[in-house]
Amino acid sequence: MAESRLRQLLKGASMGLLAFLLIGVEGSLLLGQDASPRPAKEQEKAGARPKRSEQEEEREALEQEIQQVVQLLRQAYDLAQDINDPVVRVHSYAAIAEALWEQDQPLARQLFRMAFEETKRVPVPEQPKGVRAWIGGTRAPDELRRELLAKVSKLDPSLAMELAKSLEVKKSEAEEPKHEESQEAHRMPRPAGSERARALMHLAHLLLEKDPKSAAEAVMAALSEGVADPFALVRFLIELRSKDSALADQLFTHALGVVARNVPPSLYELIPLGSYVAQDWRLPLRFIAKSAPPVNPLNAAQYLRVLVEALAQYVEIALNPMLAPGFAQTDFTNPRALAQILTVIRPHVHQYLPDRAALIDGLLNQLAIKLPAQAQAEVEAAEAKQALSVEERIADFLRQAERTKDAEERDAFLFRAISEAVFANKFEIAADLIPRLSDVKQRVETSDFVHYRWAEHALEKGDLETARRSAGELNNPERLAHVFSRLARKLEEREEKEAALALLQEAEARIRRLPASIEKARALVVIAEALLPLDVDRAFEAFAQSIGPLNQPEAVAERPGANFQFNFKDVGLAIGVAEGDIMRMLERVITALTSADPARTLMLLSGLENPSLRLIAQIAYARRHLELLKEKKAKLAERRSG
Known part of the structure; x- marks a missing residue:
């Protein structure tokens, strides 16, 4: 029903998307060229006022160009239908709907509904x-x-x-x-x-x-x-x-x-x-x-009352597993886990809910009987560790790393110590511990984690020298591109444009030396966007270098990008630091490139052969094209009214 309605709204579309982009727009309708017709001789002979006629004809030419781009966006729906990937269809329908909201709201609403419906066809990714x-x-x-x-x-x-x-x-x-x-x-x-x-x-x-x-x-x-x-x-x-x-x-x-x-x-x-x-x-x-x-005492008492009553029920299950076998085997309902939670909340119950303090102590006593001596000691040790300083916690992890003979377990304890140092902004300590990791791949990733966070922290503090030094230690090209781009923006804010450009050129040169890969292409997309305010030519060159790898079919596949995923023995940490979706990255950079030089952007798009990414890029181009035409039309209206 939805598709039938949409086809009625789209009826009359005839020109192909790519043909329009590469042929129809390259003439006088190409954004960035003067679309104003010259006054006709017949008008001059008839005594028409040239100034009035020029403005009127310019307005009509702009309106015609707007309608052609609107038609182009409508036709993009047909191309999106031919893409097998439902995720690409969702992105395409939504982008077209946004672009057409002012021009054709009924169609835009229908496209948003179709995009939302399309998400039901997208499979849920499974955790490896x-x-x-x-x-x-x-x-x-x-x-x-x-x-x-x-x-x-x-x-x-x-x-x-x-x-x-x-x-x-x-x-x-x-x-x-x-x-x-x-x-x-x-x-x-x-x-x-x-x-x-x-x-x-x-x-x-x-x-x-x-x-x-x-x-x-x-x-x-x-x-x-x-x-x-x-x-x-x-x-x-x-x-x-x-x-x-x-x-x-x-x-x-x-x-x-x-x-x-x-x-x-x-x-x-x-x-x-x-x-x-x-x-x-x-x-x-x-x-x-x-x-x-x-802390609001009323909220605290209210929350603790519900939590204590729930814990009392789980303690009863832990002491009598046959009451609820399914619950008795879960992590937060075994005696040790319950004892740890009760130990954590005991001082708060004494402060905000004193009428339940005796119940807490009673529950802990019941669990103490059930817990073996070693488990009880672990609970007490966990309670004592809550009061440790960052340095003491790091030292404790290092001691545990020294005691174990298992290499994977040792790396896990070392990573905990490194993470503790990083989150406390003690980056020198973290960096000194990196060489002690035995797993080479994890060592490289952990080094990137430490230096990425170090650079971020330095940027927040305005210490650009430390940020640059830390960024120089990064191995992942996309992380390198993101941090150098942020550094360049800081230098731009200080009106040090030459230094900002030199910094981005350094990052670009380093990335270009890498073997061709999708990771390299993604990094160059980031650099191209950062270069635009400083050197348009170099920005287009950087983007052109990314096109080859992006034409590979797997370029659209899910990738961590600059984000971090650590999986040590019994320790896992996932941290998102940047956009991971190449389609969103491409939309953003094509929009920026179109704003800077639409004709050049159009020429670059002819080299993008990956069907999914080509469609996403063409819609982004057309959408920005339409926005700029509307801005030009508004300025023309202001001149006329003035």
């Missing part, structure tokens, strides 16, 4: 076997829906709400992606989390800045199905609190009630909510916020 930490996929259906909702919510929040609510509530088990937030949680029962609930939660984040009440309504709709994503919920509540603390507290209370409906409540849903109450409680699943207000 044996991989503890995974950066996830930009091609995941949820990720595509988040991107679509972000676009639509800016144009029409009500349409975004309609799309989010159109998803099915029930989610099949086969579609449920697998994630491992932590070593302790990987066998814990997860909330069902329908696609609809996750989409509504994301929409709530999008609406929060301009319309907190509508955002809260979206959260309430999501909570009607339970807590689909406790971390997304906590993040939303923390952000909402800065705008409307009363509304945030009200939603928090409602969420607690939703969790407490289950018997026993899901600890995976309940434990993260503690991050809304307090940031310094060392609960096993936490959302770390940049800042947090003082």
Whole structure:
């Protein structure tokens, strides 16, 4: 039905996309050339006013060119249908819809609906076997829906709400992606989390800045199905609190009630909510916020009451496994895990919920009888480690690394020490530990991790010399491109354009020396975008160098890019630092190149032969072309009115 309606809207399209780009636009209609017709002799003979006639004919020529580009964008839909990859179709439909929103809103709305429907045909990417930490996929259906909702919510929040609510509530088990937030949680029962609930939660984040009440309504709709994503919920509540603390507290209370409906409540849903109450409680699943207000005693008491009652139920199951065999074997319901959680919250219960303090102590005593002496000692040791300084924690990991004879286990402890140092901004300590890693591949990645974060920290502090020195140590070409680009922007802000250009030329030269690869091409795309404000010719040359590898069929495939994935023995860490989707990268750079020199951009596109990337690039070109034509038309109207 949707496709039938769309074909009616598109009826009359005849010119092929590529033919129009390479032939039709190269004439007087090419953006950047003067599209104004010269006054006709007949008009001059008739005594027409040349100035008036020139403006009128220029306006008509612009309007004609606008309509041709609109037609071009409409025809792009037909080409998108021939692409086998549903992810490319989603990107294409959405980009066309955005471009045509002002020109043809009925068609744009239909395209957005089709793009959203198309996400249901996208398979959920599976986490690789044996991989503890995974950066996830930009091609995941949820990720595509988040991107679509972000676009639509800016144009029409009500349409975004309609799309989010159109998803099915029930989610099949086969579609449920697998994630491992932590070593302790990987066998814990997860909330069902329908696609609809996750989409509504994301929409709530999008609406929060301009319309907190509508955002809260979206959260309430999501909570009607339970807590689909406790971390997304906590993040939303923390952000909402800065705008409307009363509304945030009200939603928090409602969420607690939703969790407490289950018997026993899901600890995976309940434990993260503690991050809304307090940031310094060392609960096993936490959302770390940049800042947090003082603890609200009412929220603390309310949360602890639900948590203590839930833990009491799980302690009973742990002591009597036959009561609920399925729960008794999960990580957060074995005696040791329960004892650790109770130990963490005990001081807070004494402070905010003193009437439950005796219950906490009683539960710990019951578990102490069940726990063997070694496990009890580990619980007590874990409690003692909470008070250790960063230096003491690093030293503790290093001691454990020295004690083990297993090389993989030693590397895992060393990585923990390095990570501890990096997150505490003690980069010299972290860098000194890198050579001690035995796995060469992990050593290279860890070195990049340390120096990338070191460069980022230095940039934030304005220490460009340290940032440049650290960036020079990077091995991954895309990471190198991103950090050098950020450095160049800082130099531009200081009006040191020559230094910025020299820096980017250094990065480009280093990347060009690498063997041809998709990773090299992606890095050159990043460099091309950074070069544009400084040297247009060099920017186009850098992009031209990327085209060859991008023509490979696998160029569209999922790649970590500049992002980090570490998988040591019993330790995993995934950190996103940059855009991973080549289609989004390409859209952005083609838009920038078109703004700088549309004719040259058009010539470059003729060399892009990968069908999927060619379509994405051509739509980006046409969209920016249309925007510039509209700007020119608006300026012409201003001149006429003046």
